[in-house]
Structure formats: structure tokens, C-alpha cells
Amino acid sequence: MQTNWRIGSLFGIPLFLDPLWFVILGLATLNFSLSYQALGGFLSWSAGVVMALLLFGSVLLHELGHSLVARSQGIKVNSITLFLFGGIAAIEEESKTPGKAFQVAIAGPVVSIALFFLLQLLSNVLNQTSALSIMSGDLARINLLLALFNLIPGLPLDGGQVLKAALWKVTGNRFQAVKLAAKAGQILGYAAIGLGLAVDYLTGELVTGIWIALLGWFGIRNATNYDRVTTLQETLLQLVAANAMTRDFRVVDADKSLRTFADMYLLESTAPQVYFAESDGRYRGIISIDDLRVVERSQWETQTLNSIVHPLTEIPTVTESTSLVEVINKLECEQLRYITVLSPAGAVAGVIDRGDIVQAVAQKLSLRIADADIKRIKEEGNYPPTLQLGAIAKSTTQS
Numbered sequence: 001m002q003t004n005w006r007i008g009s010l011f012g013i014p015l016f017l018d019p020l021w022f023v024i025l026g027l028a029t030l031n032f033s034l035s036y037q038a039l040g041g042f043l044s045w046s047a048g049v050v051m052a053l054l055l056f057g058s059v060l061l062h063e064l065g066h067s068l069v070a071r072s073q074g075i076k077v078n079s080i081t082l083f084l085f086g087g088i089a090a091i092e093e094e095s096k097t098p099g100k101a102f103q104v105a106i107a108g109p110v111v112s113i114a115l116f117f118l119l120q121l122l123s124n125v126l127n128q129t130s131a132l133s134i135m136s137g138d139l140a141r142i143n144l145l146l147a148l149f150n151l152i153p154g155l156p157l158d159g160g161q162v163l164k165a166a167l168w169k170v171t172g173n174r175f176q177a178v179k180l181a182a183k184a185g186q187i188l189g190y191a192a193i194g195l196g197l198a199v200d201y202l203t204g205e206l207v208t209g210i211w212i213a214l215l216g217w218f219g220i221r222n223a224t225n226y227d228r229v230t231t232l233q234e235t236l237l238q239l240v241a242a243n244a245m246t247r248d249f250r251v252v253d254a255d256k257s258l259r260t261f262a263d264m265y266l267l268e269s270t271a272p273q274v275y276f277a278e279s280d281g282r283y284r285g286i287i288s289i290d291d292l293r294v295v296e297r298s299q300w301e302t303q304t305l306n307s308i309v310h311p312l313t314e315i316p317t318v319t320e321s322t323s324l325v326e327v328i329n330k331l332e333c334e335q336l337r338y339i340t341v342l343s344p345a346g347a348v349a350g351v352i353d354r355g356d357i358v359q360a361v362a363q364k365l366s367l368r369i370a371d372a373d374i375k376r377i378k379e380e381g382n383y384p385p386t387l388q389l390g391a392i393a394k395s396t397t398q399s
């Protein structure tokens, strides 16, 4: 995904181009030039290029509509990307209410319809037979089409977002609303593939048919992703730290010398990563191997673990009842490998790393994830590409 080219920013929102965008730019230019053949060679091509660029300008303004309304609700917009099938605004999280979600969804089509009226007006004011009048009339119709196409009621289209907002309002359950709107998107996607094949078969318009089918395929893929992310968000909200924590840590005597600690534990081949020190039956804190390395080796015999322990009050912790969303966000925000879970009495109840989180989610959803994969996640400290829980938790609004 990072193959997109950054070409600048608008209102502080980074603007990206998918390299495949140029394919569409070329096709659009060709298409427009052919329809403006009457203008003659160079002029028809120039008009074609200008129209293709204005088409993408229209898509951009449409996306900007969504983006600026989202931003007015305090939601971050990460980027706007123009790609093969139009534009997409990467809006970081869901609006707080169905009404606000509706406003974000409808803003794009509203911009497109406003452009339609403006350009239509311009076309009418200009000399009807002039090239400019024809071009602005064409661009007006394109914007109308853009609005109408996007209002088809299935995710990932704007109409799907509107449907979602309406269902959310009616049922009061955002997750259920997204799933239903995604289902509508999947059905429409299959219908588009069917329609595309029918167009190919009945009219012989191969490119048009393939294009419709591709749009359908793209729609299905995205609708399915909405469904998946929603299921994950729902699952994360149902889990708390206690569901994910493990006891993959060791407790060592705080009065032991650094030398003894090093000999006993650090040389073990299967040494666990996390050590807590205790004395008199109480947890004194966490032992960081990095701190041990800082101490001169000559001091290892005389100094005890007490001298390098980090008290539990000074390290990042959560409680057993902390929601998993918060645990994930904390790991990401503070860039931690793991976090300590405290019991109500303030003792160490467990630790959680990204591997534990993936395991808990997989268990809840009855997904099969190989032990080797969990082990790798634990070692690398990254979520797998197919389960980007960091981003998903960030977009999960807790209410």
C-alpha cells in the first residue's frame, strides 16, 4: 500500500496518488479526446487532458467534502488517495452519533451535486455551441453521475454509509448497522459482477463489462473488510486485560545480587523476557535487563536487584478489568513490548504482549492461529498484516 505517491496536501491533509491512477488518466483523456474530435487534433487532445484532470479534481473535491466534515467533528483525516476506482479519504474513526456519521457520508455527494448545478449553470450561461459550454456541461453530468453512483446503498459506497447511519439510528447498535450495510454492499457487488458479465455476453462491450465486474469485485472486498473490522472492534470491546494476560514472567528475590540473577536467569536459553523482584512477600517492581547491563560488572557481586528495580508505581500498568482496546492503545501510544497487569490488591496478576492479544482475539472468534505465529508476534512485537489490531483499536470508539 505504501507504493502511493505523495503529491502534496490540502487543508493539511496529505494527498496521495496510486500509480494506477495514471492508467485512468490516460483512458479518460483518450475517451474525452475522441468525443471532442470535432475540435481538431491538438485541441481535442488538450481538451481531453483538461477534462481528465477536471474529472479527478471533481473526485478530489468530493473526498474533501467528506474529509472536512469529519474534521469539523474533531476526527483526524489521515490522507486522501486517488486510485483506480476514484478517491478515498482515510478517516481515522467513526463519528460519535448516527446523525454525525450521516453528515460525513452525505457531504461528498452534496459537493458533487453542488458542482453539477454550478457547472450546468456555467454551461447555460456560456455560448451553447462553444467548446467551453460543452465541456462544462459534460463535467456537470460527470459530477451528477459521481453523486448518484456513490449513493448506491451498500458499503463501501457513500450510500452504504448513509444506510449504516440510518440503521444505527433505528437499532441503536452501530456494529449491527455496519454489518447490515456491508451485507448490502456484498450483494450489490455480486450483482455488479453478474451485470458486468451480462454486458460482456449480450453487448460485446468487453471493457465496459469488465470494468463493472471489477467495481463489483472491489466493492465485495471492501464490504467484507468493513464486516471483518467491525467484528474485531466488537470483540475487542468484549475482552478485558484478564482475558489476554499470561503469567509468562518470573519472580526473583530482590535481595539477590546482580551476579546471581545474571547467572541464574540470563544464561538460561529459554529465559522469559519479564522479571519481577519481590521481597518479604511483596512485589518490589520490574527488573529491566538493560539496567543490569548499565551497571559495571565489578559491581555485580555487591549490588542487589533492589538497586535496579523499577517500582510498579513507576511503570506502565493496567488492571485486570481494563478493556483490551485500552490495553492495545496503551501499548501503541507508549511503544511498549508488553504491559503489566495489576490485581486489585496491587500485586502483579500477569503481563500482556501483542502475541497474547492476538491469541485472546483468535480464541474469542474461534480463529485458528498457529503457535509458531504467536511466538513470532511475541518475538517481533508487531501485529500480523492481516490483523492490524493497533489501528483497529484506535478506530474503536468506546461508549
Ligand SMILES: [Zn+2]
Pocket: 062, 063, 066, 108, 109, 150, 158
Ligand atoms: Zn464519497
